[in-house]
C-alpha cells in the first residue's frame with residue numbers, strides 16, 4: 670500500500686476496536702495521527718505507544734464528537750501540532766438497541782447525536798481546512814444496517830443511513846475542491862460493540878455471512894487505508910460494504 674508519509678489523519682473513537690485498527694494501519698503507512706477518544710485515556714495512551722513504536726507520531730485529543738465545539742477543538746489541535754489535515758475518519762459510534770415499541774426518546778437522540786451529528790460536526794470543521802489545502806480524504810464509517818435496516822436498531826440504522834446521505838452530499842459539494850468523501854459499511858466486526866450480543870444473535874448472524882466468519886477490525890482498516898491512498902483518487906461518494914458478503 671502507498672505511503673502516507675507527511676499526511677495528518679484524524680480518527681475519531683480511536684481508543685479501541687475499529688478506530689484503533691484504522692489509526693495503527695494509517696500510522697504504519699507513515700501518517701501522523703490525531704486520536705480522538707471520549708473517556709478511556711489509558712487505552713488511547715497504549716495506542717500512542719504502539720504507533721510510536723512503529724516510528725510514527727500520534728497525539729490524543731479528548732472530545733465528544735456530538736458536541737460541535739469539541740469537534741472544532743479536535744481539528745484545531747491537528748493543525749496546531751502537525752500543520753495540516755489531510756485525512757478525516759469519522760469512526761466514533763455507539764449503540765443503544767431496543768425495539769421501536771419500547772425505545773426511549775433519549776436513546777434515539779443519543780445515537781443520532783454521536784453517530785450522525787458527530788460526523789457532520791467533524792466534517793464541518795475539517796472541510797474548510799482541506800479546502801484551503803486544496804485536497805483531502807474523508808471516510809465515514811456507516812454500517813450494513815444503514816442499508817438494510819435491522820430490528821432492534823431503529824436509532825442506529827437511521828444514523829448509519831444518514832451517514833450515507835452525508836457522504837454523498839459532502840462528496841458532491843467538495844469534489845471540485847479535490848476532497849474525496851466515501852463511506853465504509855462494515856458487517857459484523859468482532860469488537861466490544863458486538864461482544865455484548867447474545868450467542869443466539871451471533872449464531873444467526875454468522876449464518877447470514879456467505880464467507881462464514883465474522884470480520885476483524887483489520888478488515889475495515891485495510892479498506893480505509895485504500896480509500897485514503899492516491900490509488901483511490903478517482904473514487905468518491907461511494908459506500909463500500911466490508912461484510913463477508915452479507916449484503917449484495
Ligand code: NAP
Nearest residue numbers: 682684686687707708709733734761762812857858860862
Ligand atoms: P467500539 O469498540 O464500541 O468503540 C467505539 C469507539 O468510539 C471508542 O473508541 C469510543 O471511545 C468512541 N466513542 C464513543 N462515543 C464517542 C463520542 N461521543 N465521541 C468520541 N468518541 C466516542 O466500536 P467499534 O465496533 O469499533 O465501532 C466503530 C465504528 O464502526 C462505529 O461507528 C460503529 O457504529 C461502526 N460499526 C461497527 C460494527 C461492528 O460490528 N463492530 C459494524 C458496523 C459499523 P471511548 O472508549 O472513550 O468511549
